[in-house]
Amino acid sequence: MTVEDSGDERELRLSETRFREVFTTTPIGVAICDLDGTFVETNTALRDLLGYSEQDLRSATIHDLFDPEEAGSLAASYTELAEGTRRGLHERRNLVRADGNRAWTYLAVSMLRDADGTPLHSVTMIEDLRELSSLQDRLRHQALHDAMTGLPNRQYFRTRLEAALANLPKDATLTLYHLGLDGFELVNDGLGYEAGDTIIRAVAGRLEQLIDGETGMVARLGGTEFAILLRQSPDTPGIASFAALINEELAEPIYVGEHGIATSASIGVIQRAVGEVAPADMVWGADVALRRAETAGKRQWxxxxxxxxxxxxxxxxxxxxxxxxxxxxxxxxxxxxxxxxDDRRLVAVEVQLSWQPHGYGRLGHTECLRLAERSGVTLSLRDWMLATAWKQLDTWHREGYRVRLLGALSPNQAQDPDLVARVREVLGDGELDPERMWLGMPATALLDGSGEARGNVHVLDTMGVRTALHDFRACPEELRCLRDLPVHAVRFSSDLVRLIHERDTEDAPEVRAVAGAIPLVRDCGVPIAVVGMDTEQQASWWHSKGCEVAAGSVYGDPVSAETMSHLLRDW
Structure with a gap:
């Protein structure tokens, strides 16, 4: 034996040792097979992965491990590898475990050939993808479900709705309930966000229980909004009954520590046959209905x-x-x-917003405020309005017109915790007396449980800014506001004014109610205003009942600052 031969043998033995080390210690399963698939050798990782013993595999072939549905294509791939028409095989496949279950794996197959290129054995490396698959499943679940409640999220709900509309019979009926929890900010502000989260989870559980036995789903769309999608069956409650069931279920107290919290929901509903509606239209319709329900008050559908x-x-x-x-x-x-x-003397000028969007009619003050609430610009619009009007008032005062300014606010504008700070900024360090600014505070804001609007009224009063109670309907709670708050005027609700104008007789209940309320207001020492006076007859009726200030077309419609300047000269 030559020295060179001895070196080759040592290198061969070293290579064999390295192979054995990798073969036995790698976490990846390895199987060496004859060309017919008979196992020549398998490592421990493969046997552990699939649950077979070494004895089990001696009488089996690699093809026995293939899922029956995939066996044919995999066997053909092995043949192509042996014939050289395919260079490699790298695929995710199910393999059959010893217990009959499936193992999701990654296969990498190659051929061992001799010096002439003749195939001798196949080498199959098998990687366990079950943990990766489990992780992917968890990530997929997290992407499609709400983390707090475990309910489907908006994205998954939309996918399920699309699937239902695509796959159900065209005459099947679907009902979508879009829920918004009422006044939930009070829970977060009063009890903390952890309590709020506890209630959200409890609501989710109750809604799921409510559809038990029905074909449907519950989803959390975000924040305090949920959706319930039901396929109507002969036993499914009608819309009114189911909406009532929702609020009955939510009315049961949810205990957070020692506090029992009852909730309620405003609900928008749309019901359609599968063949009559697109997914986007159904979601939009339910949302529109919800917003309308919210304007009607709490616990409405x-x-x-x-x-x-x-x-x-x-x-x-x-x-x-x-x-x-x-x-x-x-x-x-x-x-x-x-x-x-009394004498048509000018008492104040009231700010009136308007907007002429391209392609639409001009929108007045009330419409602008209502849309601003929906669009999210209600506070920035208020700040711009007050700053613009106060600057104009300063110009009029410099010209010698000592007029007051009234700005009517929406509920959210009046309840804003930053209202006082914004008013301070508007007033600035100018020469105008703050008493020249009057702010109309809606009664609904002053009666809200948060107390923000009430607090604003008190602080504004210390600054010299006057406030008026607007949208007054003469209920006992509003009369109590007159006694408890430093408001300086009352303005009847425009809806109530219209109701009086449409009366059939002087004995109508609404006439008697208003006529009885006016003395109560006057006993509180504040003047009463009405708007919507379109005729002298209307103005005369209200004046005869004790009202003192009015606005309407009979006295003058809203005009530009320039036109108002001319009117002030002649007033």
Whole structure:
């Protein structure tokens, strides 16, 4: 034997040792097979992965491990590898374990050939993908489910709705309930966010119990909004009954520590046959119905009205473009006179917003405030309105017109914790007396349980800014506000004024109610105002009942600052 031969043998033995080390210690399963698939050798990792003993595999072939549904294609791939028509095999495949279950694996197959290229054996490396698959499943679940409640999220709900509309019979009926929990910010503010989270989880569980036995699903769309999708069956409750069941279930106290918290929901509903609606239209219809239910008060439900759909769609579009319109300066500030009904003396000018969106009619003050609530610009619109009007008032005062300014606020604008700070900024260090600014605070804001609007009224009073109670309907709680808060005027609700104007007789209940409320208000020492006076007859009726200040077309419509300047000269 030569020295060179001895070196080759040592290198061969060293190579064999390295192979054995890798073969026995690698976590990846390895099988060396004859060309017919008979196992020549397998490592421990493969046997542990699939649950076979070494004895089991001696009488088996690699093909016995293939899933029957995939065996044919895999056997053909092995043949192609041996014939050289295929260079390698790298695929994710199911293999059959000894217990009959499937193992999700990654296969990498190659051929061992001799010096002439003749195939001798196949080498199959098998990697366990079950942990990776489990991780992927968890990530997929997290992407499609709400982390707090475990319910399907908005994305998954939309996918399930699309699938239902695509796969169910065309005459099947689906009902979508869109829920918004009422006044939930009070829970977070009063008890803390952990308590709020506890209640959200409890609500989710109760809603799931509510559809037990039904074909449907519950999803959390985000925040305090949920969705329930039901396929109607003969035993499924009707819309009114099911909406009542939802609020009955939520009314049962949820205990957070020693506190029992009862919740309620506003509910928007749309019901359609599968063949009559697209997914986006169904989601949109339920959302529109929810917003309408919310305007009616707590614990209310509303059914989507297709006759109002065009109107709702236009309003949604206007709300969407409103922030851009404010940024681009498309809003205008006008002024209408508030007049003494005794002598037609000018008492104040009231700020009136208007907006002329391209392709639509001009929107007045009330419409602007309502849309601003939906669009999210209600506070920035208020700040711009007050700053613009106060600057104009300063100009009028410099010109010698000692007029007061009234700005009517929406509920959210009045309840804003930063209202006082924003008003301070508007007042600035100018020469104008703060008493020249009057702010109309809606009664609904002053009666809200948060107390923010009430607090604002007290602080504004210390600053010299006057406030008026607007949208007054003469209920006992509102009368109590007059005694408890430093408000300086009352203005009847426009809806109530219209109801009086449409009366059939002087003996109508609403007439008697208003006539009885006016003396109670006057006993509190504050003047009473009304708006919507379109005729002298209307103005005369209210004046005869004891009202002192009015606005309406009979006294003058809203005009620009320039036109109002001319009117002030002649007033």
């Amino acid at each position: 509303a059914l989507f009205d297709p006759d109002r759909a065009p109107e709702e769609q236009i309003e949604a579009k206007l709300a969407a473009i409103m922030p851009g319109a404010l940024e681009l300066g498309e809003f205008e500030v006008g002024y209408r006179p508030l007049v003494s009904m």
